[in-house]
Amino acid sequence: MSSELLDALEVLEKQKGISRDVLIEAIEAALVTAYKRNFNQAQNVRVDLNLDTGTMLVYSRKDVVEEVEDDRLQISLEDAHALNPVYEIGDIVEEEVTPRNFGRIAAQTAKQVVTQRVREAERGLIFEEYVDRADDIVNGIVERMDARNLYVGLGKVEAVLPQTEQMPNENYQPHDRIKVYITKVERTTRGPQVFVSRTHPGLLRRLFENEVPEIYDGIVEIKSIAREAGDRSKISVHATDEEVDPVGSCVGSRGGRVQTIVNELGGEKIDIVEWSEDPVVFVANALSPSKVLDVQVSDDDKSTTVVVPDYQLSLAIGKRGQNARLAAKLTGWKIDIKSETDARELGIYPSAESASADTSADEDADGFDFYDEEE
Secondary structure, three states: OOHHHHHHHHHHHOOOOOOHHHHHHHHHHHHHHHHHHHOOOOOOOEEEEEEEOOOEEEEEEEEOOOOOOOOOOEHHHHHHHHHHHOOOOEEEEEEEEEOHHHHHHHHHHHHHHHHHHEEEEEHHHEEEEEHHHOOOOOEEEEEOOOOEEEEOOOOOOOEEEEEHOOOOOOOOOOEEEEEEEEEEEEEEEEEEEEEOOOOOOHHHHHHHHHOHHHHHHHHHHEEEEEEEEOEEEEEEEEEEOOOOOOHHHHHHHHHHHHHHHHHOOOEEEEEEEEOOOOOHHHHHHHOOOOOHHHHHEEOOEEEEEEEHHHHHHHHOOOOOHHHHHHHHHHOOOOEEEEEEEHHHHHHHOOOOHHHHHHHHHHHHEEEEEOOOOOO
């Protein structure tokens, strides 16, 4: 073994964090295989690398037996005693069998092993780095695309953005800079594979955490998110400090904070509503921007019947039922929306608690939203 290789092992240990002992062990194992393959040898051998002198020796290993059945693997006690009288049955006799031209093969094999181990170590470090960043957002650059996936460069690794995780309202081009949410990291034979998303609700959560200091500090909590990526989302928030307005904190001065997130998501509309442990209040808030007259709760099947003014019915339901659908996802309650006229005809409005519930909903239905007036 050359001194250059030894120096290289020391450098790799410092720069790549690969133990020199691990590399030496791997090289020795590879040299055993190379010896058997190149010299058509089937006996047991051991390779010894001397780090002080830089030399390499190959030793055959034979078991001491009374009767030899395979002279490649065994040696008689008599022959063993000829080498050293101390040998006994069951001992292992080692004898140097280093071929003359083994140095060239050894150097090539060692280089291959070191290269492979460096590649494995680098892949391992990248995997450890990104597996800890799962459920986080990162900045990336669109590098290329095919019929199914978009490939986003994250620096040390190329992430996969599947078509199902791409925003329907966005048109990606090479060299575009985008924020993506890491959904999972897998270890494969070709190295770490990072999968990212632009549609995951976690992306919206992380964007708010980065944009709103009160959320980052834990003063305001994100309780739930319902998202139809590229079109509309709803997010419920709650303040641990009664003096803090959770919705206002997320909106920011003149809507600056939420507008930054809307721009990042290509104009996706975002409704921010205040969370409440009271389903009457929470459901009423979740149906923002529509006004709610009454919310009747059935705990048995976790369903609600919501009464809205006649002129607000289409707004409450939303285009293709989107507003009601997102509100149901946000609250975890089934929502059946009735117009005021229909509710009166069915005899379910006004109910016994309508007056107090209506007042409570009006007082607490605090929310902020980005939406088109024609909705």
